[in-house]
Amino acid sequence: MALAIGNWSALSALPGMDDAEFARWADLLERRTGVVVPPARKPFLVTAVRGRMRETGHSRFDDYYRDLHKVPEGAIEWTTLVDRLTVHETHFFRHPPSFDLIASEWLPRLMQSGSEGALHAWSVGCSTGEEAYTLAMVLDRHIGMLSDARVYFGVTATDVSQPALAVGRSGLYPRNKFNEIPADYRERYVDEIDADSFQVREALRKRVGFAQFNLLDVARAPLKRLDLIFCQNVLIYFARDRRRELLTALAGLLKPGGMLVLGAGEVTSFAHPALSRVPHRQALAFLRNR
Template structure:
């Protein structure tokens, strides 16, 4: 006879999950990651769970749920599950209007106001397998390298998936990905390695530190005051009433004249007393008041 707990979390055949069990999984995900899974995304959650359960040797949702609560062993398994439930779809130079805003509008103003010996510090939130962070490195390297005197920069890139971060740290991608990188950047930023793969040059890779950090806990991470925060296609996974809280936390990390770049349409009504919406075609960005 099934226990009360098993009835709650769904002791069902693989592929089956009743609504009560689904809500329990949703609460676990939201409490640990902040990510909200609406009912219409139930098939996505079930598919991701089944895939990881097969790999880990589980066939029952309830038993697997209990495994995730099992101390250090459960934490290790949780990290593997999160990777299966995280969407890693990304590419180099994914949103050109936002990058143009950084390079053509914000960066010249930052250079004019920042002391000549000040380095630029940036944060890439939800960097996945690294393409976004390396794109920022290419853009900043180009813009700051032309300055007089040239300025240094560093980027902290965060994600919740350890396997994705491993790919990012390697900085190696399939050769056909070169097509995503505009011609002017190719000679200085990437090279083909001995296996024929595309590899970001060491000079840029050394500018980026990759770290496993959840956006929920970003303000607790040992981050210095930042000049640029790039956070696109991340807020959509969080409940609408929580997005403002997360952005308030990111705003506190910005230095005067710092820029917060979001995905267009990710949030509509958020404002902050120390930030001003900055104009840009097809972009959503806020400038920290000086």
């Protein structure tokens, strides 16, 4: 979680946040990003807002709230605050069954169907890029194993946080993430830089494009006719009704035969006339009907 706690003695001098003030800030976050902060997570929101207020010299919630609405400087400050209010915890190969589904079941069917040319995947809410690079590793390795034809692929990785995207673009990660990547993938796709860090190789980094994008704008997404949408650990931060709206919009971006991969348990009882549930015990995914 990307959260600067700051100096507690300085923070303690700032005012408390009553329930009405919390509701106003939670409403602002939901309207602008779709992320829902329930009352149980009020301490998280208060700590994040207070921390940024300390850094900007604000002593009142009202003053900071008002300054966030100024144009254009408020938009710049909002970008910084959103980075504090969004969760960036992620890992390489975070949910192995989902990547196994892509490599062992979906890709072989796609290749057998005679799919040629370009394959385009979207990593939604990519955070600092580990998920997007995992997708790229899996696609690169298994496309080469399944087809003699030249099948190009690219991964578009999006998030609301510019600092997180900057990490992704660099492809540079701390050493404690090194062992998250299986050994056979490490040998092919990453280089050890020093005792503290490693980097995704340039050839793979060129396959992944990072861009700032708010999932609330999915209806106006420039991405069309996608082969694969990977959207894990994102929908849990949205209200239930909003989740269904977003899923419907994502379904409309898939090619026939394309697959939408979600986090196990993120949605229940979801059905869409253009989608069929993939029978899998450990992964949650839907295929776009042909």
